Amino acid sequence: MEEELGQIIEECRIAVEDPGYPAIHQWLEDNPDGKVLGHFQVYFPEEIAHAAGMLTLKMMGFDSSVQIREADAHIAAFVCSILRTSLEQGLSGRLDFLNMYVTTPICDAARHISGVWTRRFPEMSCQILYLPQNAASPHASTYLVGEYRRIAGIIEEITGTEITDEALRASIELFNENRRLLRELYRIRRETPWLVGLTESYLLMASGGAMPRERHNELLGRAVEIIRSRDRRPQDKVRVVFEGGYCEQPPIEMLSVLQDVAYVVDDDFMIGLRWLTEDVATSGDPMENLAVAYLEASSYSPVQRDPRKPKEDMLLRRIRESHAEAAIVAAPKMCEPGLEEQVAYDAALTEAGFPHLVMEFEEKTANFEQARMEFETFAESLLFEFV
Amino acid sequence: MEPHNVAIRPALSRAGNTREASRALMSDWWTQLGEADATAAPVANTFVMGSLAEVLNAFDIPMMFPEIAALQTAVKGKSMDYLLAAEDIGYSPDICGYVKVDIGLHNTGREHPLGKYPKPAMVVSSNMCNTYIKWSETWERQYGCPVFVLDLPGWRGTGFEYSSTSETFRNDVKYVEGQIRDLIDLASQVSGKKFDIDKLREILGRVNRMSELYQAILAMNKNRPAPFNALTEGINYMGIANILRGQPEGVEFMETALAELEERVAHGVGAVPDERFRLLLVGTACYTNFREFVGMFERWKGVFVASEYMSFAGGGIDRGVRYDLDRPIESLAEQILITAQPSMSGIFFSHEWQARMAEEYDIDGICYHGVKSCRTTAAGLPDAREWLLNNANVPGLFIQSDLVDSRLWAEAQMRNRIDAFFESLQSRRVQAGV
Ligand code: SF4
Numbered sequence: 064m065e066e067e068l069g070q071i072i073e074e075c076r077i078a079v080e081d082p083g084y085p086a087i088h089q090w091l092e093d094n095p096d097g098k099v100l101g102h103f104q105v106y107f108p109e110e111i112a113h114a115a116g117m118l119t120l121k122m123m124g125f126d127s128s129v130q131i132r133e134a135d136a137h138i139a140a141f142v143c144s145i146l147r148t149s150l151e152q153g154l155s156g157r158l159d160f161l162n163m164y165v166t167t168p169i170c171d172a173a174r175h176i177s178g179v180w181t182r183r184f185p186e187m188s189c190q191i192l193y194l195p196q197n198a199a200s201p202h203a204s205t206y207l208v209g210e211y212r213r214i215a216g217i218i219e220e221i222t223g224t225e226i227t228d229e230a231l232r233a234s235i236e237l238f239n240e241n242r243r244l245l246r247e248l249y250r251i252r253r254e255t256p257w258l259v260g261l262t263e264s265y266l267l268m269a270s271g272g273a274m275p276r277e278r279h280n281e282l283l284g285r286a287v288e289i290i291r292s293r294d295r296r297p298q299d300k301v302r303v304v305f306e307g308g309y310c311e312q313p314p315i316e317m318l319s320v321l322q323d324v325a326y327v328v329d330d331d332f333m334i335g336l337r338w339l340t341e342d343v344a345t346s347g348d349p350m351e352n353l354a355v356a357y358l359e360a361s362s363y364s365p366v367q368r369d370p371r372k373p374k375e376d377m378l379l380r381r382i383r384e385s386h387a388e389a390a391i392v393a394a395p396k397m398c399e400p401g402l403e404e405q406v407a408y409d410a411a412l413t414e415a416g417f418p419h420l421v422m423e424f425e426e427k428t429a430n431f432e433q434a435r436m437e438f439e440t441f442a443e444s445l446l447f448e449f450v
Numbered sequence: 451m452e453p454h455n456v457a458i459r460p461a462l463s464r465a466g467n468t469r470e471a472s473r474a475l476m477s478d479w480w481t482q483l484g485e486a487d488a489t490a491a492p493v494a495n496t497f498v499m500g501s502l503a504e505v506l507n508a509f510d511i512p513m514m515f516p517e518i519a520a521l522q523t524a525v526k527g528k529s530m531d532y533l534l535a536a537e538d539i540g541y542s543p544d545i546c547g548y549v550k551v552d553i554g555l556h557n558t559g560r561e562h563p564l565g566k567y568p569k570p571a572m573v574v575s576s577n578m579c580n581t582y583i584k585w586s587e588t589w590e591r592q593y594g595c596p597v598f599v600l601d602l603p604g605w606r607g608t609g610f611e612y613s614s615t616s617e618t619f620r621n622d623v624k625y626v627e628g629q630i631r632d633l634i635d636l637a638s639q640v641s642g643k644k645f646d647i648d649k650l651r652e653i654l655g656r657v658n659r660m661s662e663l664y665q666a667i668l669a670m671n672k673n674r675p676a677p678f679n680a681l682t683e684g685i686n687y688m689g690i691a692n693i694l695r696g697q698p699e700g701v702e703f704m705e706t707a708l709a710e711l712e713e714r715v716a717h718g719v720g721a722v723p724d725e726r727f728r729l730l731l732v733g734t735a736c737y738t739n740f741r742e743f744v745g746m747f748e749r750w751k752g753v754f755v756a757s758e759y760m761s762f763a764g765g766g767i768d769r770g771v772r773y774d775l776d777r778p779i780e781s782l783a784e785q786i787l788i789t790a791q792p793s794m795s796g797i798f799f800s801h802e803w804q805a806r807m808a809e810e811y812d813i814d815g816i817c818y819h820g821v822k823s824c825r826t827t828a829a830g831l832p833d834a835r836e837w838l839l840n841n842a843n844v845p846g847l848f849i850q851s852d853l854v855d856s857r858l859w860a861e862a863q864m865r866n867r868i869d870a871f872f873e874s875l876q877s878r879r880v881q882a883g884v
């Protein structure tokens with residue numbers, strides 16, 4: 064069974080790490096007329112595209128395996144790495160299979176990406192999905208339904224397929240199943256973190272953004288089963304929550320360094336894939352259900368304004384629910400919203416007297432020695448404290 | 451005897467009127483804010499893009515524009531004191547300097563070089579810049595004041611058309627109108643005053659007039675020589691357009707400015723004597739070393755005949771605001787979407803606007819000034835520069851420094867690049883036989 068799990072994780076690793084997008088190319092080979100929609104972080108209602116038979120690809124950025132050759136000539140130096148690597152992928156032709164590219168105005172730097180993309184790829188439909196930034200407004204859900212329908216209309220034009228309520232309900236079912244499995248994986252992490260490594264869990268989760276969801280459900284379903292049946296004993300490791308991975312991702316090697324010293328019992332990596340926290344209803348108007356779920360049953364991040372979900376409170380809740388003993392409050396380098404939120408998190412945790420480490424990371428970091436030292440020192444200080 | 455080459459400026463009866471008016475109005479603004487702070491009267495913090503001054507003025511709530519205040523600290527040579535105070539409490543060197551100046555001010559006794567820096571009783575923020583939202587959350591945490599975020603859907607991408615009958619426009623208007631009504635309730639609560647729709651109507655009427663005048667001011671620079679420098683005087687016009695949006699003094703100021711410019715044009719007086727190069731500024735200026743920055747262009751007799759800043763920082767006033775006074779609230783929602791929204795989205799997709807400006811204002815080159823503080827205006831500039839060169843044959847200069855962080859000012863490097871740019875403009879002229 065471990066061998067089977069190893070194979071599953073390897074398939075996930077390739078989907079996440081290979082800048083050539085093999086899983087997408089495989090799908091296109093099997094579906095020669097298929098259309099692909101790329102979407103930039105953080106959240107996109109993939110069900111809508113799926114209901115029209117379109118494959119979705121989530122832009123995740125890359126580690127040092129993607130060399131920046133052209134992107135720097137198109138974007139200022141003071142932006143985060145994920146913007147540069149994802150643009151590089153486009154400029155180098157690796158994303159030529161995309162028929163549509165959607166960004167959401169998550170931050171000021173990312174808003175420029177849609178401008179650059181529009182100028183560089185005039186033939187591609189480059190769309191901006193304006194998710195509500197006044198999420199608590201009583202008018203937000205009606206607005207969002209209209210915005211989803213607008214995007215659906217463009218998808219219908221590109222695919223030549225009408226998005227029926229029936230098809231959308233079926234897609235919601237599929238994605239509900241995916242989110243259920245992800246919740247299960249994270250439940251295992253919270254309750255029995257010794258059963259699954261952080262890198263395993265990360266690859267299993269993130270790969271959903273880079274392969275057909277049907278396949279992802281198969282892999283994830285089987286992986287969860289195997290993980291549950293593992294016979295492993297807990298080690299003497301500190302339980303920590305990692306916060307700050309909602310957009311740019313730390314390199315996998317950094318996660319591997321972290322898992323050596325701690326059990327990461329919860330995190331916000333690639334939170335868009337887990338943005339909806341409950342099953343989306345399939346009865347009634349499915350488009351409305353998706354919009355309401357985005358607003359009413361969803362996670363949090365520094366790039367969504369919702370006064371009903373003060374971020375510090377949400378982080379403290381995540382910490383409480385996962386019985387963490389400490390937190391790592393990270394932010395990507397040059398990430399304006401992440402760095403700003405980090406100050407608030409730091410203040411809230413300090414006030415609560417909760418041990419935490421404040422750090423910056425970059426997806427392209429290749430030297431992990433400093434991270435190792437920071438994590439080890441932090442973990443040791445905690446173990447010492449708890450003795 | 452050879453005639454000597456010194457430009458003799460004719461004596462103009464209106465010379466200096468605008469500058470004096472702008473100084474007096476700015477000083478009144480600070481006095482008003484200081485008095486509000488002293489008497490604990492509610493002040494609203496708001497931003498130059500999407501201020502909703504129309505609504506706040508309808509309740510006589512004084513407005514603090516922290517971006518303008520931050521800029522002023524830099525011009526006064528004080529920004530670093532506040533900025534470093536914010537870094538001391540954990541704010542990264544890599545985030546917007548305006549935010550840090552403000553945080554520094556709020557955490558060091560609220561003494562601004564121009565007056566008392568008031569505490570906000572409420573905040574009107576917007577998604578015009580995402581940083582506005584994060585910034586507003588700092589006041590929410592510090593003072594517990596209500597934060598209203600005006601959410602304005604922007605330009606949506608390839609093939610997007612925003613006609614007043616389109617479904618997307620109707621959907622957006624409904625959303626924005628609902629939000630404006632929510633803000634009216636909030637402003638009423640905070641000020642303890644009842645909403646008076648006729649007062650709003652009057653304010654909207656004055657914004658219409660200000661917008662007309664502002665557009666006429668901008669158009670003055672189609673003249674050769676250009677009567678004002680968008681980099682220097684333009685900032686004053688912009689500042690007053692914001693702090694007095696919809697006020698009688700705002701209208702008067704625009705009239706004064708326009709009259710002065712008309713006089714200059716009638717007498718052939720340019721902002722920069724012996725104008726040689728006409729430039730467009732994309733991005734913002736550098737305020738910590740403002741004089742040096744301006745001087746580097748002026749010594750080549752380069753004048754900024756237009757700036758993107760005079761567009762996006764005006765909340766749509768350059769696009770021709772035309773409120774329908776019979777339907778004030780509905781029209782406010784519609785006009786924000788038709789004017790302020792494109793000036794915001796314009797920052798990201800402004801290549802076509804730049805090409806049009808180059809044509810209409812007979813521009814020789816574009817200066818793209820990337821400021822690390824402000825990703826909103828700066829992140830995509832290198833790409834826009836390349837597009838303009840390849841598609842509209844307009845050469846561009848890309849330079850970098852900052853709004854308020856003097857650590858990012860590298861004078862020699864800046865000067866070299868600017869000199870090289872002007873030399874290249876000169877040789878283009880020679881090649882073109884001009
Ligand atoms: S990592 Fe931060 S700055 Fe970069 S795109 Fe994401 S939110 Fe924006």
Ligand code: SF4
Nearest residue numbers: 546548579581824826
């Ligand atoms: S990022 Fe730019 S527009 Fe936004 S607050 Fe800072 S200076 Fe202003």
